[in-house]
Amino acid sequence: MKKLAKALALTTILLLNGCSTKESEQDTRGEAVSNDFVSVEVIGGEYILDEENMATEEEGYLALNIRLENKSKESLDVYENDFSLYDSDGNQVASKRVYAEENAGLKEFSASSLSGKKSTNGYIVFNIDKGQEYELHYQPAYYTDQTKAKEIEVKIDTSKFSDDATAVQQLTQRYIEEVFLGKTTDTSDTSDSTGQSETQGGSRLSLTNDLSAEHDTFNETFTKLIKDDLFSYYEPSATEIEKILESYEKANQENGKVTYTIASLYPKQAIVYVKPELINFYDVDVNSIDDEFTDANRGKYTSADYDKIYTDAEKYRAQKLPEVLSNTENTSSESGDGYRIILVKTTDGKWSVDSSDSTENYDFSSLKEVFMGGLYE
16 A cells, blocks of 8 residues: 555554454445354444545545444453454555544544443544455454454445545535635535535535525625725715625635645544635725825815815725725735634534634634735724
8 A cells, every 4th residue: 555645633553453264254334243242333434534644536544433242241351453454465454543632523442341232332544545345354352262253354345435525625615605705606416405515426515504694794794894994984885885895706706816725524523724815905005096086186175174085085985996906916815724614514414614703713713804805803
């Protein structure tokens, strides 16, 4: 197996131990395989990404959710290295110890003393070649009279497991484009009324976020900031504000650049970094608009018209801003790798972009400021 490119966080490597015997019992993924004392079942699995090692098109990290049931009346000591994975050539495949946050949903299979008639489950992560078939073997590392039984083998077809990395990144892009840039998405080939589904490897993913409502809330905040930061004397009309927003959105849609990089993907959580290059209002040449107004209106006001001068100047600014915005160059984000966006998988298998103002979601507010042209509350 080729060495994976480094980019995402994995730490300790755990090599699984196991032995093979001629007398074994085999079955396919999703069905329990038993001997006289235990039953083993792969109850789920998916490809994950970690913050130090990144998958390729050919290779990946497959997290198998393994359930082990003690069928006897006696307690049974179980260990993660009771399980071994072998490729079609009989080579043992290394596992990976992954340290994920608790809310990521990657509960590892851990050592325990399992009481009689009880079961336990957890994930073991293997570095595999995508699309290939493997065998998961169970044989206790420490033998007792109870465990001197047939070695259990479970067939693993890696093509049957979901690899959602690309789809999750696409969902993030859809969220950003619809909520912050006002883009609309073609929903003709989607399965739900909101058109928020993405297809990857035969599976269909969707967002639970109400993108239209979040876009409206975003624009309400953006409108207030434009009025407060760019106008002191003149109250722009709803039509004028709408034209400014539309011009800003259109300029960013046509000339802006947003880079998306998925950093981690776990059963219940994903992290995507978003790096935008957009128009910043502090780079907009507002002074040229004001100078243009001054040149066109020299001698038309008296000293008593102080407030009116500024009111009329800002009205002229409101009328000219859409044109100036379309000719303003983008500004690169000073966010390093980008802004950290958290996606959480809901109980129904859909994803939700965390748009809360929580402490853990510290980057989201900063990202919103960038998409509001640097204006902030």
